[in-house]
Amino acid sequence: MDELRTGYAETALTNGYEFTSGSGYQLPEYPFEAPAELATGTVGEHPVVIVGAGLAGLTAACALAHYGIPAVLLDEDNTVGVKGASSRGICYTQKSLEIFHRLGVYERIARKGIQWSVGRTFAGQDEVYSFDLRQQSGYNLSIQPPFINIQQFYIEGYLVERIRELGVVQLRWNNRVTGFQQDDDGATLSVTTPAGDYRIRAQHVIDASGCHSPFRQWVGASVTAKKGDDRWCIADVRFTKHPPVERHTWIEAPFNENRAVWQHLMGDEVWRIDYQMAPNADPEEVSREDVVRQRLQRQFGADCEVEIVWVGPYAYRSECVDAMRHGRVFFVGDAAKVVSPFGARGGNTGIADADNLAWKLAAVLQGRAPAALLDSYHEERHEAARQNVLVTNRTARFLRPADGIERVFRNAAVGLARQFPFARQLVNTGRMAIANPYTSSSVCDRTGGLSVQNVAFEWPDGSRGVVNDLLQWAEGRLLLLVFGDPGRAGLSRLRELSEAAPLRCLQVLGPNQRPGAVEHVRDPQGHLQGACHVFGHAWALVRPDSYVAATGESVDASLVQAIARALGAAGAHE
């Protein structure tokens, strides 16, 4: 993708709730190539077929390519960017950025995107709440920043190019899935292309086809849904006068009839201004150019020259499938759950879904783990989905209180927040997405289930390494980090373990400790240890998705059991 020329084209003003095309942005197009199945007339057999080349599908494809799984990705379109959806992600969390770092696209994202850490919330003219994520200990260890804002299609484009570079996964553009069946041996998908129809077989199917997924019906997936009446209208704009590079939110904006407004910067100096509309607002009316310009003028002043890049009205809903796995089908991203955009909990959790599933599929397909490991995908990511639905629904309720007592309580909370620090915590303009913890996973110990940040340490020669280097080195196996000196007997047990199990073992030394026989790195400031959530002499079993499966103190039977359990081995449960 040519970063200088791709990006945004002429102004596009589009109407309609369900369909808003992104013609304001110039998107890369990928060539259709007739699949081998069409030429040979045979049904192709593949370990994994991914449906949908959005954030989640492309992340899954790129991760599987890294693990050496020759998956096939089918996309109905020939470009990135979401056609038919009216809102797209702009805000990527540290965990997503760490995943992208591991997949080899982070540097491009960092160059194109905008870093931010300060958020301010206003009611009327007053600032009622602000935060600086860099000051929060949860974010400051990783080499990746708390957030980067960038248009979704850039990330998708970078992933496409990375997948092509890795050359393991086939990308099939203009391949629309029209039918699905599964049996004891696999799944069959019917595919329509410009050159004809064909069928393809897969051992596993990743449904990343978004919120209108046809798979939900094909597999009979039940969905828990909630629809709100809240209406919003996005204006992506460029200015002559710049607001500060911070996340600004208004609960009650005087320039928007005392309704909410979001203001955020993305790449190419494009700002996203998201206006809350009246519940009964007519989407055509609110997104008309003169109306949008008036609204922008009220906010930024008549003298501010504004170039409109893209306008899209939208209504949100929340949906969550009740099971993330149906036989051979795994729901990821918006196919699994749809949330309102508050707190960036949509796209980011789709990326995490994909990263969670990819290593498990690779471990099972490459014989490192039993098939039972795949059940943990639902356990872990459904917990995350439920949590994200819960958190975003709370924000939605604060921002669009029901008439009557809900509005009274909001007025009370906003009023108190102006005077008393405690009440600022009640002001909910979105709780930023985090790496969701797994508290009820059958493959995580109660000491595990937490994300490990991509922190730095020292290689034996004094050069800098990061956690992602270690995960790369582990090549899809578990990574056992042993902090301190496990003793002679411990070291020999570790050697035996790493020969017997799909495991890479590493000793992590403090400033003055001597290395034992196993491979080692140094952690002079204790960052690696902190990132693994352990203290003193301890071990941490880290998974390929950079989550701790379990931690412990002594190198004994409990470690052996933790390894088996982390891989979904039957009988490993307590």
Add this chain to the structure above:
Amino acid sequence: MKLPTSMKTTLNFQDADTFYEQLLDAHQGLSRDQSELLNARLILLLANQVGDARVLEECVAAAKDFH
């Protein structure tokens, strides 16, 4: 069997009569809407004094399930 609760149901006020009077006085001369808002502010202020999530949950439940 009833689980032990964290919410106090026995007297904890230092001076119940004074508080009750202060509460009524605070509402004097207010419209229904103003009173509603005052009550909401007061609930939030008091809830922060309590802090404890379990006590708050039990207080909400006790007020709601009252009969």
